[in-house]
Amino acid sequence: MGSLLQLFxxxxxxxxxxxxxxxxxxxxxxxGPKQKDILLNTTGLIVNVANxxxxxxxxxxxxxxxxxxxxxxxxxxxxxxxxxxxxxxLVKDTININDSLYSxxxxxxISRNIYGANNTMILNRGGAHGVEKGMGVISDKGIVGxxxxxxxxxxxxxxxxxxxxRVSAAVIxxxxxxxxxxxxFGVLVWENGHSEYANLTDIPRYHEVAPGDTIMxxxxxxxxxxxxxxxxxxxxxGPDPIKTSMHxxxxxxxxxxxxxxxxxxVKMDRKKKEDLLRLEKDGGYxx
Amino acid sequence: MNSKMIFSNVLRFAxxxxxxxxxxxxxxxxxxxxxxxxxxxxxxxxxILPFKTPRIALMLIGFLMGIFxxxxxxxxxxHAGALVxxxxxxxxxxxxxxxxxxxxMNHSPTIKRMGRTWFLxxxxxxxxxxxxxxxxxxxxxxxxxxxxxWQTLTSFAISMVFIxxxxxxxxxxx
Numbered sequence: 309m310g311s312l313l314q315l316f317x318x319x320x321x322x323x324x325x326x327x328x329x330x331x332x333x334x335x336x337x338x339x340g341p342k343q344k345d346i347l348l349n350t351t352g353l354i355v356n357v358a359n360x361x362x363x364x365x366x367x368x369x370x371x372x373x374x375x376x377x378x379x380x381x382x383x384x385x386x387x388x389x390x391x392x393x394x395x396x397x398l399v400k401d402t403i404n405i406n407d408s409l410y411s412x413x414x415x416x417x418i419s420r421n422i423y424g425a426n427n428t429m430i431l432n433r434g435g436a437h438g439v440e441k442g443m444g445v446i447s448d449k450g451i452v453g454x455x456x457x458x459x460x461x462x463x464x465x466x467x468x469x470x471x472x473x474r475v476s477a478a479v480i481x482x483x484x485x486x487x488x489x490x491x492x493f494g495v496l497v498w499e500n501g502h503s504e505y506a507n508l509t510d511i512p513r514y515h516e517v518a519p520g521d522t523i524m525x526x527x528x529x530x531x532x533x534x535x536x537x538x539x540x541x542x543x544x545x546g547p548d549p550i551k552t553s554m555h556x557x558x559x560x561x562x563x564x565x566x567x568x569x570x571x572x573x574v575k576m577d578r579k580k581k582e583d584l585l586r587l588e589k590d591g592g593y594x595x
Numbered sequence: 596m597n598s599k600m601i602f603s604n605v606l607r608f609a610x611x612x613x614x615x616x617x618x619x620x621x622x623x624x625x626x627x628x629x630x631x632x633x634x635x636x637x638x639x640x641x642x643i644l645p646f647k648t649p650r651i652a653l654m655l656i657g658f659l660m661g662i663f664x665x666x667x668x669x670x671x672x673x674h675a676g677a678l679v680x681x682x683x684x685x686x687x688x689x690x691x692x693x694x695x696x697x698x699x700m701n702h703s704p705t706i707k708r709m710g711r712t713w714f715l716x717x718x719x720x721x722x723x724x725x726x727x728x729x730x731x732x733x734x735x736x737x738x739x740x741x742x743x744x745w746q747t748l749t750s751f752a753i754s755m756v757f758i759x760x761x762x763x764x765x766x767x768x769x
Binding site for chain 1: 617621624650651654655658661665668670671672673675676679680683732
C-alpha cells in the first residue's frame with residue numbers, strides 16, 4: 309500500500325493526465341448515444357433555450373435578406389393557390405388526385421455546429437410539432453439535410469455537408485440530344501472540404517453527363533419529394549478513384565446550408581408512407 | 596488563496612465562458628460561413644491562475660472548463676482534451692521561462708506582475724501548444740498535417756490578439 313502511494317506521489321500528475329485525456333478521447337470517439345443524449349437532452353434544456361434567445365436577438369441583423377427570402381417563398385405559395393391557375397384537370401376517378409403526399413413544417417435554425425467534417429444543426433421544431441427521424445429538410449434554394457434525432461421541442465439535422473450524409477440524386481441533362489439519360493441517378497456525398505461543392509457518385513461511366521447539368525432529388529426516398537434542386541455539375545475531373553467504373557462528379561450546391569435561417573421540414577403523409585412500406589415489404593396490397 | 600481571490604476567479608471563469616460561447620463563436624460564424632479558424636480565448640483563464648496552483652488542480656479545472664465549452668461545440672471532449680494538456684504543460688513552461696531569482700509564489704503570471712515581454716513569450720508557448728493539440732485532436736489523424744498547421748497558425752494569431760487585448764484592457768493583478 310505504501311509503495312502504491314509513493315508511486316502515485318511520483319506519477320500522480322501524469323496518471324491524472326492520462327485519465328482525463330482518456331475520458332476526452334472516449335467522448336470524442338464515441339459520439340454515440342451517450343453524447344447524443346447529453347447534447348439533445350441535458351444541454352438541450354439550457355443551451356438550446358439560451359441559443360434560441362441569442363438567436364432571436366441576432367436575427368435582427370440580417371432582417372432585410374430574411375424578408376426577401378420569405379417574400380420569395382410567399383410568391384411560390386401564392387402561385388400554387390387553386391385560384392391562381394387555369395384549372396384543366398379532368399376528374400378521372402373517384403380517387404382525389406390532389407391529395408397531398410408531402411406537407412412542410414416551417415422551422416428556424418437556432419444553433420449550428422459547422423466545423424470540420426461533420427456539420428449538424430438544431431432546429432426549433434421537435435416531436436411535439438410532428439417532426440420525426442429521417443425527414444428531409446429543404447430551403448428555398450435547395451436541400452439542407454436530414455433529421456437525425458428529435459427531442460420534444462427541438463430536432464438535430466445532419467446537413468448535406470456531413471461525412472455520413474447520403475442523398476439520392478438524379479441528373480437532368482441540359483442538352484436535349486442527351487435527353488435519353490434523363491433517368492440517371494446516383495448518390496450525393498460530401499467529404500471534408502469546401503462547403504460549396506459536393507460529390508456525386510455511383511453514376512456509371514457509360515452515361516453521358518456534362519458540366520452544367522442540373523442535379524435534383526430523385527424521389528427514391530421518403531426524405532425528399534422528386535424534383536427539389538440540389539445543384540449543378542461544376543466539373544467531371546475523371547473516374548471515381550475507388551469505383552473506377554463510375555464517374556467522379558463535382559457538384560456546385562445551389563444552397564448554402566451553413567448560412568440559412570428559415571428552412572422547411574418535409575413530412576410525408578404517414579398513411580401513404582406505411583402503405584408504400586407495406587408494398588415494398590410484402591409485395592402486395594392488403595385490403 | 597484567500598476568499599477574495601477565489602471569488603474573482605469564479606467570476607472570471609463564468610465571464611470568459613460566456614464571452615467564448617456567446618460572442619466569439621458567433622463572430623467566427625459571421626466572418627466565415629464554415630470557418631477555417633477558431634478564436635480560442637478561454638485558455639487565458641488557465642494561464643493566469645496563481646503560480647502556486649498545483650498541476651493536478653490545473654488539469655481538473657481545465658477539464659471542467661473544457662467540458663463547459665464543449666457543450667456549445669461538438670464533439671464533446673475536444674476543448675477539454677486540449678485544455679487538460681495545457682494545464683499539464685504549464686509548470687514546464689513556467690520553469691523554462693523562470694527568471695533568475697524565481698517566482699513569487701503568491702503572485703499570478705500576468706502582465707502587471709511579470710511584464711509584457713515575459714507574458715507574451717509565456718502565453719504564446721501555451722496557446723500554440725493548445726491550438727496545435729486542439730486541431731490535431733479534431734482531425735484525429737496526422738494525414739491532414741498541412742491543414743492542421745494552417746488552422747493552428749491562423750487561429751493562434753487571432754486568439755493571441757484577443758488574449759492580449761483582454762490582458763491590456765482589464766490588466767488583472769492576480
